Amino acid sequence: KNQVEQSPQSLIILEGKNCTLQCNYTVSPFSNLRWYKQDTGRGPVSLTIMTFSENTKSNGRYTATLDADTKQSSLHITASQLSDSASYICVVNTGGFKTIFGAGTRLFVKA
Amino acid sequence: ETGVTQTPRHLVMGMTNKKSLKCEQHLGHNAMYWYKQSAKKPLELMFVYNFKEQTENNSVPSRFSPECPNSSHLFLHLHTLQPEDSALYLCASSQDVEAGGREQFFGPGTRLTVL
DSSP: OOEEEEEOSEEEEETTOOEEEEEEEEOSSOOEEEEEEEOTTSOOEEEEEEETTOOEEEETTEEEEEETTTTEEEEEEOSOOGGGOEEEEEEEEEETTEEEEOOOEEEEEEO | OOSEEEEOSEEEEOTTOEEEEEEEEOSOOSEEEEEEEOTTSOOEEEEEEETTEEEEEOSOOTTEEEEEEETTEEEEEEESOOGGGOEEEEEEEESOSSSTTOOOEEOOOEEEEEO
16 A cells, blocks of 8 residues: 655754654655645645655755665754744655655744 | 635535635646645545546545636535535646656645534
8 A cells, every 4th residue: 555654743843953854655656755845824835856766855954865775755954943834744656646645744943 | 825826715614505615726737636634634635637637536525526617727616515524625736747746836725614
């Protein structure tokens, strides 16, 4: 069964600290993996996309990694800001419009 | 803004009511999607339209009826809903559904409450 599991379910960190969110997937076939950020009251917005051959992709303070052998991905946030408070969703595409969504990690950044 | 708008943003309806959700995209895309997002659960794909043709109905109950009059507009008609249908309904669009993993651009969603 195609599944995307994210951990932790929620996380609280202090402003300025770093954090890492995890995504494990059992999806086949694999086309690409995206991380989305969803602010409260808004739809998800794509942060990064990685294909099978890519190990790391950065977008400002966000760095995503992908290990296709172990089927794991992580999203590292550096020097967190209050505006980073949001849900982060890992999404695996199996081809075309077929996508498997994780339940997300809810991040709270406190001053 | 992502270029995808949804109205209304909030909707409260009774189980016997009929209402419609509207989505409009200003990105020139050819594919549009409806998703259901319930608390602490992954997004659930409901319907996919590509060039105005429905290409996916993910076993959605008939009380949800989609309509795509053109590539820029998508509706979700609701009737005789159940309380468990209360959720955030998200609309998204992408360039098309042919190539693998086109980025989907999401609207802000409609928060639906069924009493």
